Ligand SMILES: Nc1nc2c(ncn2[C@@H]2O[C@H](COP(=O)(O)OP(=O)(O)OP(=O)(O)O)[C@@H](O)[C@H]2O)c(=O)[nH]1
């Protein structure tokens with residue numbers, strides 16, 4: 333789909349990385365980017381985020397390039413989005429909607445699809461305009477429409493009905509997960525969850541550790557569903573390892589809310605392996621973003637071991653680093669080349685040993 337990208341430079345130091353990441357997201361959603369308009373602003377304009385001169389410029393670009401959609405690299409308020417759409421006469425997809433769109437593309441499991449649809453509907457319900465006509469096509473059913481209601485009100489009401497149905501379905505799925513987790517807890521199995529920024533290499537590491545076939549790919553949000561495998565680790569015994577959805581800066585809160593069921597696995601893990609792309613210049617900032625999301629979902633106090641992945645490109649040797657208590661705090665690996673995996677196993681095994689005598693809470697603190 334022919335897309336015009338509007339990128340707003342708010343003067344932050346990491347603007348370039350932010351802009352590049354957005355282009356990756358756009359391509360991930362299947363956008364054919366015909367032009368990128370960069371706008372420098374010190375702060376957002378209340379009416380249209382960018383000033384009226386730039387709005388005119390963008391509108392002219394939409395015409396000239398034949399763009400069918402405008403992708404905006406910031407979150408827009410419903411009013412800002414409406415204003416821009418009125419000027420452009422094509423749909424405007426903000427950063428939040430774009431991430432939701434990619435999630436919709438990638439969702440495979442029933443649960444994943446339900447979660448994404450829920451988040452999408454919640455995002456959409458506040459910003460329905462005549463350009464979002466697909467809802468009209470989905471509208472059906474005699475008796476749903478109240479007397480004198482406008483089209484948009486009807487759509488909003490239908491969304492409310494659907495949101496409630498999806499929530500109920502999710503609750504059922506959540507109860508099933510809870511039962512499974514309780515069974516595992518009874519078996520005293522150590523549970524380890526892989527967390528990290530999107531594209532850090534979680535699924536690749538998961539596959540390397542479990543010899544499973546989780547989908548790993550050079551795309552943002554390749555994984556949406558939680559996959560769990562049992563492995564035997566010398567010194568730790570039976571361990572349950574989970575691979576899950578990656579995080580990104582400014583992850584839309586509604587998405588976190590919708591994905592709470594998937595993230596439950598992480599919230600209840602005994603140990604988190606925080607996978608970092610050691611080759612990324614943004615790795616520290618990305619790790620901080622991941623910790624922010626962990627905080628949001630209530631998983632910030634779970635013991636964490638940092639796994640620096642992709643050392644083959646970053647130019648490090650495989651090794652483990654210990655903290656001042658002598659506990660392994662950092663492991664350097666190449667999941668792709670399967671180097672340093674013994675360090676990961678060792679860190680899990682040592683943690684398992686510590687858990688046995690309850691000493692871990694003093695010695696393994698999240699960074
Ligand atoms: N060079 C190098 N590339 C790696 C390594 N580990 C993973 N990759 C590549 O990084 C890309 C992302 O890997 P994934 O395992 O899908 O990453 P992920 O963290 O699961 O990503 P999401 O599911 O999107 O959050 C893929 O192209 C992998 O081949 C590594 O150790 N070295």
Ligand SMILES: [Mg+2]
Pocket residue numbers: 534535536547548554555576578
């Ligand atoms: Mg993955």
